[in-house]
Each structure stands twice: as structure tokens, then as C-alpha cells.
Amino acid sequence: MTVPTRLRPHLVTIAAITALGLIALTVATYILIHQRVHLPWEDRYRISADFGNAQAVIPGQGQEVTVSGVKVGEISSVRLVDGRARVEMTIQRDDLAAVHADARLLLRPKTPLQDMSVDLDPGGPPARVLGEGDVLGVARTRPSVNLDEVLASLDVDVRDYLKILLGGGGRALEGRAAQLRRVFRASEATAARTRAVTLVIADRRRELRRTVANLRSLTEVLGPRDADLSRLVEGGDTTLAAVAAEDAALRKGLARLPAVLDSADSALRRSRPFARNLRAAATTLLPTAERLPAAVTGVRPLLRSGAPALARLTTLVRAARPLVRELRTPVRRLLAQTPPLTKVLHDARYVTNELAFNPPGPEDEGYLFFAAWFAHNFNNFLSNQDANGPYWRGALTLSCTTTELLSPTLPLLEALYATPLKQLCPKTNPEAP
Structure with missing residues (x-):
């Protein structure tokens, strides 16, 4: 795009005017922003x-x-x-x-x-x-x-005194700024303590106003009750006389009071963790406490319907009293046998644990595993029977030399073999040559 021939000599002027316009727009925007102009999108x-x-x-x-x-x-x-x-x-x-x-x-x-x-x-x-x-x-x-409102609340004399104070203070402090700073620096602790005392006095004033109001209410209540008040004073006089008669015991109790207070202080210090946890617990219990009135209201019909049953239960308890009295002696004897019974159960638990114990390892087994084999073998051992019932099976092997050693058992051996032993082993016959 080419610039027209007529504008070429004025390009510098046009650029300067454009730059001034941009600068003016920037300055105007800055001024508007700082002159509290609110934009629509704010x-x-x-x-x-x-x-x-x-x-x-x-x-x-x-x-x-x-x-x-x-x-x-x-x-x-x-x-x-x-x-x-x-x-x-x-x-x-x-x-x-x-x-x-x-x-x-x-x-x-x-x-x-x-x-x-x-x-x-x-x-x-x-x-x-x-x-x-x-x-x-x-x-x-x-x-x-x-400040004029504060001064307006002062009367004429206070204003005059204030003028004198300010005038005299100005003459006294003239040229003493450094000393005044040191005085203010040194009075910081006093000012802090004065503030604490002032706060306490303000609290005392509030308490005093409340005390006066409560005393007025008390006086209005006690005014028509002179006779009751007289009896109260007489009773107080009797009480104080009784306390005075126990002066020695009272002194002894007061002498022990510091130790009691120390113990109470120690107990309260130890209860601080409990108190901290109690707040969280109480806060957690608030929903339950809020729902408690509704629960109590809902249980009233149950209480009304359960009143006859409760009356019958009371009758049953009264009737059961003689039986309970008779049960005292058996229960006492049972309690005397409880330690031996406990020991027996302890030993039975030990035996049970030994029988049920299964040693570690794939090839090791406990007693209960072999109990099944024992029962199986024992069943085979008694599997034969006759008209007299089951009998044992077995094999008994003896030699004639053994029978000589077991001579006292000869009658039993003859019964087992159903044969006189002298026919089996002639040497065992004592009459043989």
C-alpha cells in the first residue's frame, strides 16, 4: 500500500498526533480507573x-x-x-x-x-x-x-482546669521530648498492670450492679416475712453458738485444710486430660440428648402397659424371698467347691489340648489321629463271639521250660489248653521219676 503524494510531507505530524492520542487514551484510562469508575463486568x-x-x-x-x-x-x-x-x-x-x-x-x-x-x-x-x-x-x-463532643460533655470548671493543665504541661514539657519518651518507655509495665486493674474494677462494677439488683429482689421477697426472718436469725444464732462450741475441732479442720486443698489441686491437674476428652464426648452425645425427650415420650405407652406386669413381678419377687433364703446355704457350699472344680476343669482342658494337639510336619500326627486306628483294631480284637458273648482272640506260645518257671499258673494253662499239662510236658509232673 502506497502513501498518497500529498500526505508524504506530513507523515511526521500524523505520527506525532497518533502518538499523542494513544498517550492521552492511556492517561485517561489510568485516571478513570483511579477515580473509582466501576466497570460493568465487576x-x-x-x-x-x-x-x-x-x-x-x-x-x-x-x-x-x-x-x-x-x-x-x-x-x-x-x-x-x-x-x-x-x-x-x-x-x-x-x-x-x-x-x-x-x-x-x-x-x-x-x-x-x-x-x-x-x-x-x-x-x-x-x-x-x-x-x-x-x-x-x-x-x-x-x-x-x-473531640468537640468529648469537650462538650465537660462543665465550665473542668474545661478551665483542662486548659490550665494543658498550658502548664506544655511549658513543663518544652524541650524535654527525649525525657518524655524515656518516661513513656519506663511506664509500659505500669500501664499494662493499670489496664489489668481497670478491667478487674470494671468487672467488679458489673458484679456490684448485679449484687445490688439481687439484693433488692431479695429485700422485696423478705419484706413481708418478718416472722420467718426472725426465726432465721434465731436459727443462725443457734448454729453459730454450736459452731463456737466446736472451736477446737474447727481449728483442727482448718489446719488440715491446706493439705486437702493441695490434694484437690493435684487431682484437678490430673483430671485435665479427662476434661479435655469430656468436651469431645459431650459434643458427641449432644444428638443423643436432643433425641432423648422424643424417646422418653415414645416409651410412655410401654410404661403404662407394663405397669400391671411390673406389679405382678413385684409379687413374684416377694414370694421368691423364702426360696432365696433357702438357697443361701447350697450356694455357699457350691462356692466352697468352686476352686477344686476349677482345678479339675483346668486339668481337663490340659488333657484335651494334649489329645487334640497336632504336631507340625506332614508325617507327624496327634493322638486323635491314631485313636481311629485304635478303635478299628479293638473292634477286630472283639469281632468273634459265642452264646456267652464276644471273646478275645490271641495266640499263646509256651515251652515246657517256660511252664516249669510258671508253675503257679498251671491250673490256668490247663484250662486254656483243655488238656492236662502232664500229657503235654511230662517233666512238669512232680510225681514222675
């Missing part, structure tokens, strides 16, 4: 909150909404609703996915020129996620407190 959502005071909150000035110091959105509008300032905030979903119903908001200045911002604590589960149209109430928000 994912945003809105939340609203009521503040008791929204002084110096001006929408459109880029006043930020921060979480832990990180910007997640900005204030988009503020209007008056039922005498309170309702502040609407636009949140970038990429920076903060959701805000929950237990969120807390603090309105505070970022600079001494009252450049306001909202410090947001978004909360979390199990609180629900806020949707479009949901509003956080005044109880979840804190407005910014200005």
Missing part, C-alpha cells in the same frame, strides 16, 4: 447499616470500607431513615466474598481532616449471610466520636 454487592451519627460521611468521595486495613469497597450513599443515618456500602466480591449478620462496623477518620472510612468486621458462620435489602442495626455499628 462483581459487586451492596450492604446497608444504620449509624447513630454519620458526620463527615460524603458519598462519591471515595471513602473506603476496610477489613483489617485492606480496602474491600467504598461508601456509595447515605440517607436519613427513622432518625438514623443509613449508610450504603458497595463491596467488591473478589475482595470480600460475603458479610454475615453478626458483622460489626466502626466509623472512624483516616486523617485529621475527617476523611472518614468504615472499619468492617464481616463476621462468620453460623450467622447467616446478608442479602440484598438486609440492614445491620445500630447495635452492630459504632459512630466516630469527635
